[in-house]
Amino acid sequence: ETGVTQTPRHLVMGMTNKKSLKCEQHLGHNAMYWYKQSAKKPLELMFVYNFKEQTENNSVPSRFSPECPNSSHLFLHLHTLQPEDSALYLCASSLSPDRGDYGYTFGSGTRLTVV
Amino acid sequence: AQKITQTQPGMFVQEKEAVTLDCTYDTSDPSYGLFWYKQPSSGEMIFLIYQGSYDQQNATEGRYSLNFQKARKSANLVISASQLGDSAMYFCAMRAPSRLSFGAGTTVTVRA
Numbered sequence: 596e597t598g599v600t601q602t603p604r605h606l607v608m609g610m611t612n613k614k615s616l617k618c619e620q621h622l623g624h625n626a627m628y629w630y631k632q633s634a635k636k637p638l639e640l641m642f643v644y645n646f647k648e649q650t651e652n653n654s655v656p657s658r659f660s661p662e663c664p665n666s667s668h669l670f671l672h673l674h675t676l677q678p679e680d681s682a683l684y685l686c687a688s689s690l691s692p693d694r695g696d697y698g699y700t701f702g703s704g705t706r707l708t709v710v
Numbered sequence: 711a712q713k714i715t716q717t718q719p720g721m722f723v724q725e726k727e728a729v730t731l732d733c734t735y736d737t738s739d740p741s742y743g744l745f746w747y748k749q750p751s752s753g754e755m756i757f758l759i760y761q762g763s764y765d766q767q768n769a770t771e772g773r774y775s776l777n778f779q780k781a782r783k784s785a786n787l788v789i790s791a792s793q794l795g796d797s798a799m800y801f802c803a804m805r806a807p808s809r810l811s812f813g814a815g816t817t818v819t820v821r822a
Contacts, residue, residue, distance in 0.1 A: 628810075638801070638812040651809070683753055692808050698745045699810050701755035 598622045601686050601702035608676065609710055616671040616705045618686030626692035627669040628699065629661060632683040644669060645692045676709045683707075712737045714804050716813035723792045723820050730777070731787040731816050733802030742806030744785040746776065749799040749815070758800075761785060792820045 599620045608614050618627065629641040643651035644663040658680075660672040669686055683706050687699035713736040723729040735744065746758040761769045761776045769776045777786040789796055797820045802813040 637814050640809055640811070643809070685753075685755060687755070687810075689810075698743070698757050698760055698803075698805070699755075700757070701747075704753040706753065 599686060599688055599700050599702035601684075601705050603705060604703065605706050605708075607708045607710060608673070610676060610678075612676075613672070613674040615673065616684055616686075616707075618669040618671075618702055620667055620688040620700070620702075622688060622690075622700060624688035624690050624700070625666055626689045627663060627666070628687040628689075629669065629671055630685040630687065632685060632704070634682075638685070642671075643692060650692065673707075676707075678709050681707055681709045712739075712804055712806055712809075712811045714802055714811055714813035716802055716816050718816045719814070720817040720819070723789075723796075723818060725794060725820055725822050726791055728788060728790045729792055729818060731789070731800050731802070731818070733785045733787065733813060735783050735785060735802070735804050737804060737806045739806040742804055744776070744778070745803040745805065745810070746774070746785075746787045747801045747803060747812075748796075749801060751798070755801070759787065789818075792818075794820050794822060796820050 602617045627644045631639045641655045642661045647663045662670040683704045685704045686702045689699045715734045742763045744761040748756045759769050759771045759774045759776050761778045768778050773790045775788045799815045801815045
């Protein structure tokens, strides 16, 4: 266990379903992130939250809706997804979003399949 | 804009031998951090080693060492005495200053 917990580990959903991914950390970190990892593509940063406030949205389609109720929890709400959204979704946290010497701690990811 | 390049999509290495994974980067920020992560088939990204742009010495962590050549903008990872458990995907990443960007990764397969 790294300290960042993601649930569920696997998710299969239809294109008309609504589901949510959950991420939780108790490392005392103040920044949380969602990444998308598709096959044969580099990791793509989706969203950044700093002290519960969204500070970055990298042109992510509105069918992905993040929520950060506190510094320890991060959700990714999914609705009307497309098959090309099938990927590994990784959550990460870091002590500070602005310190270059701090790396990120990642969860184990949610492997999402859209059918 | 930041860019991280890993030119080796896949490598095979014999158990107990050393392997070097290449990474070059590009950034206009004078202060940055370089990281290597390991991703086994389970999907988790595991932090291996960190090198700061102002660090004078190359970073080492157990069997991992980072060959940092600032002028060439390269940060190669060396894994010594490879083990079967080292088989995984390896990512080079750079943080400058606020976002962590990743290269495409290198798959390492250790043969017995």
